[in-house]
């Protein structure tokens with residue numbers, strides 16, 4: 001079975017003025033196989049953020065279901081949602097690091113919330129810093145790091161709780177092309193070595209071509225095309 005399954009998902013953002021309602025997603029069906037890297041591409045306003053935020057319950061569908069690892073996350077609230085989110089890491093366009101915390105302490109944050117003691121936290125954070133190539137920056141604050149380094153911290157933080165899924169919301173959109181390539185290579189390595197399933201959204205064709213195994217094209221809230229990256233890009 002797929003690790004993530006969207007089944008007949010729709011989303012309407014209500015408005016007091018019914019004519020001003022926004023249909024952000026319509027009849028979305030999408031499977032993310034375990035171990036795959038699936039990219040969703042679309043223009044601004046296509047519904048990408050709405051779609052990816054449903055996986056960790058930041059957004060709820062108006063209709064349909066989102067099943068993650070056998071659990072219907074749309075049926076979860078509070079405690080159940082908190083528990084489900086531990087197996088779902090997320091990275092962001094603007095990194096979302098805490099400026100008052102060092103690289104080490106940003107990565108440690110989800111582990112502190114999970115209640116691990118200092119020794120257990122250090123034992124987990126040190127190898128994560130090494131994996132993203134930032135062992136020598138462990139005591140640096142975000143303001144002292146480049147964009148690429150900040151995203152490496154974001155990736156390490158997302159992996160801290162050993163999630164089964166990594167969600168990426170335009171993770172390279174704020175980076176220059178060379179740094180983008182380095183981050184995409186790191187994500188590919190993580191997918192291969194940790195067998196971590198990745199679902200990402202982007203508006204950039206090149207990111208999909210370089211990173212995704214499978215692609216879904218979103219237009220006006222509908223998936224208009226999906227398949228392997230080869231299928232989607234090889235036809236005339």
Ligand code: ADP
Pocket residue numbers: 013022023024042043044045046047048049050051
């Ligand atoms: P994308 O990520 O592809 O830019 P979004 O999912 O952010 O697309 O938005 C899809 C549509 O839903 C857009 O028309 C957007 O304006 C609308 N939308 C997104 N969030 C809200 C919200 N909280 N309230 C009302 N409309 C929203």
Ligand code: ADP
Pocket residue numbers: 057058059060077078081
């Ligand atoms: P989240 O912030 O986790 O996305 P929201 O608080 O925005 O959740 O709630 C989304 C929808 O779910 C709303 O319609 C809200 O009324 C409903 N909801 C939230 N928490 C509960 C709950 N504990 N029991 C029932 N419905 C809830």
